[in-house]
Amino acid sequence: MSEHRAPGRVKEVTSLANPLVKEIKALALKKFRDQQNAFMAEGLKLVIDALDLGWEIRTLIFAKAGLGNPTIEKVAARTVAAGGTVLEVSEKVLTSITRRDNPQMVVGVFAQRYLPLKDVRPKDGDVWVALDRVRDPGNLGTVIRTVDAVGARGVVLVGETTDPFSLETVRATMGSIFAVPVAKVTPEAFLNWRKGFSGLVVGTHLKGAVDYRSVDFSGKPVVLMMGNEQQGLPDTLAESCDRLLRIPQAGRADSLNLAVATGVMLYEIRRGALSLDARA
Ligand code: SAM
Numbered sequence: 001m002s003e004h005r006a007p008g009r010v011k012e013v014t015s016l017a018n019p020l021v022k023e024i025k026a027l028a029l030k031k032f033r034d035q036q037n038a039f040m041a042e043g044l045k046l047v048i049d050a051l052d053l054g055w056e057i058r059t060l061i062f063a064k065a066g067l068g069n070p071t072i073e074k075v076a077a078r079t080v081a082a083g084g085t086v087l088e089v090s091e092k093v094l095t096s097i098t099r100r101d102n103p104q105m106v107v108g109v110f111a112q113r114y115l116p117l118k119d120v121r122p123k124d125g126d127v128w129v130a131l132d133r134v135r136d137p138g139n140l141g142t143v144i145r146t147v148d149a150v151g152a153r154g155v156v157l158v159g160e161t162t163d164p165f166s167l168e169t170v171r172a173t174m175g176s177i178f179a180v181p182v183a184k185v186t187p188e189a190f191l192n193w194r195k196g197f198s199g200l201v202v203g204t205h206l207k208g209a210v211d212y213r214s215v216d217f218s219g220k221p222v223v224l225m226m227g228n229e230q231q232g233l234p235d236t237l238a239e240s241c242d243r244l245l246r247i248p249q250a251g252r253a254d255s256l257n258l259a260v261a262t263g264v265m266l267y268e269i270r271r272g273a274l275s276l277d278a279r280a
Contacts, residue, residue, distance in 0.1 A: 010086040030163050037112050039165035047108040050178045057084045059109040063094050066105045115181040122221030127152040133159040133228040141172020142259035148176035150270045157184040194240050203241035212245040217269045
C-alpha cells in the first residue's frame, strides 16, 4: 500500500507488489535498465556524490529507520527539488530491491549517462583506458575505480561488454561510476576514432615484445588498451596500437587478471603525476 505524504512526491511503501517497487526491482535486468535508461546505486554517500556531480536522480529510496536523519532528509529534499520521487520503504522492500540482507539505508535510481566518443579528446598528460569486450562486472567496476584513483580521464568500452550500470559493476566501482566518464563504441567506430588521434596508443599483450617499464609516457595523451579476459586483444585492435607492452611474470600463472594488469599499467603511466602530498 502506498500513501502520499507532504511534500508532494514522497511516498511510503511497504508492499512488494507496489508498481514503483516492481519497476525499481526490474532494474536488476539489463533489458529494463536500458528500457528505463536508469540504474541503481546504493549508499547515502554515493547518492550525495552523484547529486553533487550533477547526475539526474529519478528516485530516492530510503529505509524507514532513516526517518529523522537530517542528512537523508536533505537528500530527499534535493531529490524532490530535482523532480524525482522519494520512497520511504520497509526493510523488507529495501532487501528485495537490493537483493541483499542488511541493505544500505539509501538507494538512488539515476539516469544512465554515456560520453559520446566525439567528446573523448585526450590532451597532453591525459590517460584513457580502452577495454576490449570486458566481460566481468567486477573487473569493469574495479577498472573504473582505479581509473578514478589514478586521475585518468575515462574509459572507452569497445565492442560487446558487460553493463557498466549493472548493480554488480556499480558496487565494484565504489562510487567512481559517477566520477569517471564512460563511452561505449563498436570496434569499427573506435578504429575510426583512433585514426584521428595523434597521441600514444599502448596495448597490453601477452606476446608484447616491450617491457611496460621501458616506455616514456610523459607529456603526451595516452590511450591504454586492454584485452578481453578470455581472448586478449584481437589482431585488429592490437595492430592499431603504437606499442604492444608486456608486464613480466614469474611463476605458473598464464596472465594477470585484467583489472590487476590495468592497475599495474595505470600506476606506471601515471607514475610522475602521483604523489602522497597532493591529489593530482
Ligand atoms: N588468455 C588471454 C590472452 O591470451 O591474452 C588472457 C587475457 S588477460 C586475463 C586479460 C588482459 O589483461 C590481456 O588481454 C592484457 O590486456 C592484460 N594482461 C594480463 N596479463 C598481462 C601481462 N603479463 N602483460 C601484458 N598484458 C597483460
